[in-house]
Amino acid sequence: MKEPSFSIGVEEEYLLVDKATRKLASSPPQELFDSCERALEGHVSPEFLRCQIEVGTPVCMTLAEVRAELGYFRKTIAQEAAAHNLAPIASSTHPFAEWTDLPHTDKERYNEIARNMQLVVKRMVICGMHVHVGIEDEELRIELFNQLAYFLPHLLALSTSSPFWRGRKTGLKSYRLSIFNELPRTGLPPRFDSYFEYRHTIDILTRTGVIEDATKIWWDLRPSDRFPTLEMRVTDVCPRLDDTLAIAALYRCLCRMLYRLRRANQSWRPYSSFLLAENRWQAQRHGTDARLIDFGRNETSAFVDLIDELIELVRPDAEFFGCEAEVEQARKIAEKGTSADEQLAIAADTPEDGLIPQETLNKVVDHLVQETQAGL
Numbered sequence: 001m002k003e004p005s006f007s008i009g010v011e012e013e014y015l016l017v018d019k020a021t022r023k024l025a026s027s028p029p030q031e032l033f034d035s036c037e038r039a040l041e042g043h044v045s046p047e048f049l050r051c052q053i054e055v056g057t058p059v060c061m062t063l064a065e066v067r068a069e070l071g072y073f074r075k076t077i078a079q080e081a082a083a084h085n086l087a088p089i090a091s092s093t094h095p096f097a098e099w100t101d102l103p104h105t106d107k108e109r110y111n112e113i114a115r116n117m118q119l120v121v122k123r124m125v126i127c128g129m130h131v132h133v134g135i136e137d138e139e140l141r142i143e144l145f146n147q148l149a150y151f152l153p154h155l156l157a158l159s160t161s162s163p164f165w166r167g168r169k170t171g172l173k174s175y176r177l178s179i180f181n182e183l184p185r186t187g188l189p190p191r192f193d194s195y196f197e198y199r200h201t202i203d204i205l206t207r208t209g210v211i212e213d214a215t216k217i218w219w220d221l222r223p224s225d226r227f228p229t230l231e232m233r234v235t236d237v238c239p240r241l242d243d244t245l246a247i248a249a250l251y252r253c254l255c256r257m258l259y260r261l262r263r264a265n266q267s268w269r270p271y272s273s274f275l276l277a278e279n280r281w282q283a284q285r286h287g288t289d290a291r292l293i294d295f296g297r298n299e300t301s302a303f304v305d306l307i308d309e310l311i312e313l314v315r316p317d318a319e320f321f322g323c324e325a326e327v328e329q330a331r332k333i334a335e336k337g338t339s340a341d342e343q344l345a346i347a348a349d350t351p352e353d354g355l356i357p358q359e360t361l362n363k364v365v366d367h368l369v370q371e372t373q374a375g376l
Contacts, residue, residue, distance in 0.1 A: 001137060001140065001263075002136075002137070003259070004133075004134055004135045004136055004137065004140065004255075004256075004259065005061075005134040005136060006133055006134055006135075006252060006255060006256055006321070007059045007060065007061055007132075007133070007134035007229075008059075008060050008061070008063070008066060008131065008132065008133055008134070008248060008252050009056065009057045009058065009059055009060060009066075009131070009132040009227075009229070010056070010057050010066055010069075010070060010129065010130070010131050010132075010244065010248050011054060011055065011056040011057075011129065011130040011131075011132075012054070012055050012056075012070065012073075012090060012127075012129050012237050012244065013047055013052055013053070013054045013127035013128055013129070013237055014052065014053050014054075014055075014074075014077065014088035014089060014090050014127060014237070014372070015051055015052060015088070015089050015091060015094055015097075015125075015127055016028050016032075016051050016052070016053060016081060016086050016087070016088055016089075017086065017087055017088075017089055017094070017365055017369065018085065018086060019082075019085050019086060019087050019369070020085060022361070022362045022365040022366070023096075023097070024051040024094050024097045024101075024102060024125070025050075025051050025084075025086050026050065026051060026101055026102050026103060027050055027103065028050060028051065028081075028084065028086060029084055031084075032080055032081060032083075032084050032086070033046055033053070035080045035083075036053065036076065036077055036080050039076050039080065040055065040073060040076060040077075043055055043056055043057065043058065043069075043073065044056075044073065044077070046105045046107070047105065047127075048104050048105060048110050048113065048121070048124060049102050049103070049104055049105065049124070049125060050102070050103055050104065050105050051097075051102055051125075052127060053077060053088065055070070055073040055074075055077070057069040057070060057073075059134070062321070062322065062323075063245055063248065063249050063321070063322075063323040063326050066245065066248060067241065067245055070241060070244065070245075071241060071375075071376050074088065074090070074241065074372060074373060074376055075373070075376040078372070078373050078376070087369045087372075087373075088369075088372055089239065089365065089368040089369055089372050090127070090161075090237045090238060090239045090244075090368070090371075090372045091127065091161045091162065091236075091237065091239055091339065091343075091368045091372075092126055092127050092128060092160075092161045092162035092174065092175075092176035092236035092237050093125065093126055093127075093161075093162035093163075093164060093165055093175055093176055093179075094125060094164075094365070095164040095167065095343070095356075095361045095364045095365060096164070096166060096167040096356075096358075096361045097125050097166070098166060099122060099123045099124075099125045100122075102125060104121075104122070117183065120182045120183060121183065123179055123182070124179060124180070124183075125179075126162065126176040126179050126180060127176075127236075127237045128176065128180075128233060128235065128236060128237055129159065129235045129236065129237040129238065129244060129247070130231055130232065130233045130235075131231070131232045131235075131247070131248045131251050131252070132224060132227060132229035132230070132231050132232075133229055133230050133232075133251065133252050133255045134227075134228060134229050135228065135229065135230050135255065136228045138195040138228075139194065139195050140259070140262070141195065141223055141228070141230060142192050142194060142195045142198055142223070143262060143267070144230060144255055144258050144259065144262075145189065145192070145221060145222075145223060145230055146191045146192065146270065147258050147267060147268040147270070148221055148230065148232075148254060148255070148258065149188055149189060149191075149220075149221060149273070149276055150268060150271060150276060151251075151254050151310075152188065152220050152221060152232070152234045152276070152280065153234075153276070153279035153280045153282065153283040153290075153292060154283070154292070154303075154306065154307070154310060155232065155234060155235055155247055155250065155251055156174060156177075156220075156234045156235055156236070156280065156283040156284060157173075157283035157286075157287050157288050157290055157292075157303055157334075157338075158235075158243070158246065158247050158250075158288065158307075158330055158333050158334070158338065159174070159235035159236040159237075159238055159243070159247055159338065160173035160174040160236050160283075160284075160287040160288075160338045160339070160340040160341075161174075161176075161236040161237060161238060161239060161338060161339035161340055161343070162174050162175045162176040162236055162340065163175065163340040163343055163344050164343065164347075164356070164361075164364070165179075167355045167356055167358075167361060168353075168354070168355060168356065169344070169347065169350075169352055169353075169356070171285070171352075172284055172285050173283075173284065173285065173286060173287030173289075173338065173340040173341070174236050174283070174284045174287070174340070176236055177234075177280075177284050178284070180218070183218055185211075185216065185217050185218050185219065186218045186219065186220075187219065187220060187277070188219070188220055188221075188273050188276055188277055188280060189219035189220060189221050189222060190273070191270065191273075198223065202214045202217070213225055218233070219233070220232075220233055220234035220280075221233065221234065230255065232251050234280075235247055236339075236340075238338075238339060239339045239368050239371035239372050239374075240339065240371055240374065241374070241375065241376075242326075242329050242375075243329065243333055243338070243339070245326045245329065246326050246327065246328075246329035246330045246332075246333060247330070248326075249318070249321070249323040249326035249327050249329075249330075250310070250311075250314065250326075250327055250330050252317075252321065252323075253314035253317035253318050253321065253323070253327060254310075254314060254317075256314075256317040256320065256321075257313060257314045257316075257317050260316070260317070269295075269296075271295050275293065275295065278293060279292045279293055283303075286303075287337070287338050287340050287341065288303050288304065288333060288334045288335075288337055288338055288341070289303070289337075290303045291303065292306055294306065303334055304331075304334040304335055307330055307331055307334040308331065310330075311327055311328065311330065311331060314327065315327075339368075339371065342367065342371075343364050343367065343368070346360065346363050346364050346367060347360050347361075347364065
């Protein structure tokens, strides 16, 4: 079997905030989207809510390319938004937004989603990061798809950036997933014995009219319906670009590590989705402070120790791709914490229950604005 290209592409969703009030911009001017589209030439698009904007890199072969593209996207959107006294934040929730105040984008796709999902989708004031890795062979794509689910909690823990909701602490490092889980066809993906079984499952849903196509499958990991890729979707979006690159690099290396196992007639041992869901919850709740279950040892381990093991596991792949520095950044995240930890530190002196003072919430927004543009 020919080795996959392991090409990589990253999509990020941002929220647009008013720099004076720190509130979400419920109805940004169309001129902002038009100017971004002119500048970014097909790599930017509106999202479900008008206060959101999404970018997607072209197909890349190196992490340096991904860094350059995302850095340019963030810088361009920040410059265009500043002309309207707005700023993007790469955070999976806004600290105090009220979803009832936020209209959705008037496009037929989004209008149809709103009609079908009703109140569930109207609460989706959340942003994520998706990473595509090129796996051209269909059967291999499904084989790796089945095994990669084991590592989704680890990637989630590295990304958490959504500890607040409507001005309150949620007690979770990734509250985004709690909101997203209300949609159908979300969560950990099922296992498939073959690409044929996967396509047969999707075909049942499309032939019966339940969905139009596989883009309405929103699992934490999915075979892309548009590209020959495996699309990782479990992660929060990261304010720090270095963290985005670390997660993207680690996911790409995990794909190749599993391919190396297959080439040696081996595979990662499968575990039940019930057990994997427990690790997912621990990562969602605690982020890098989590203790995840090591199913080989039948005991829990500190996340920082698991990341050390993971980095060693993919070291040959990081060397192959030349992304050792990006993968090492995952160790720094595990040791120092994620954006969720930084946001909570700003609100450390506020009560666990009840509304957080507006002054503190504004400081969190200012921090997210700065982190999103840091180093650009």
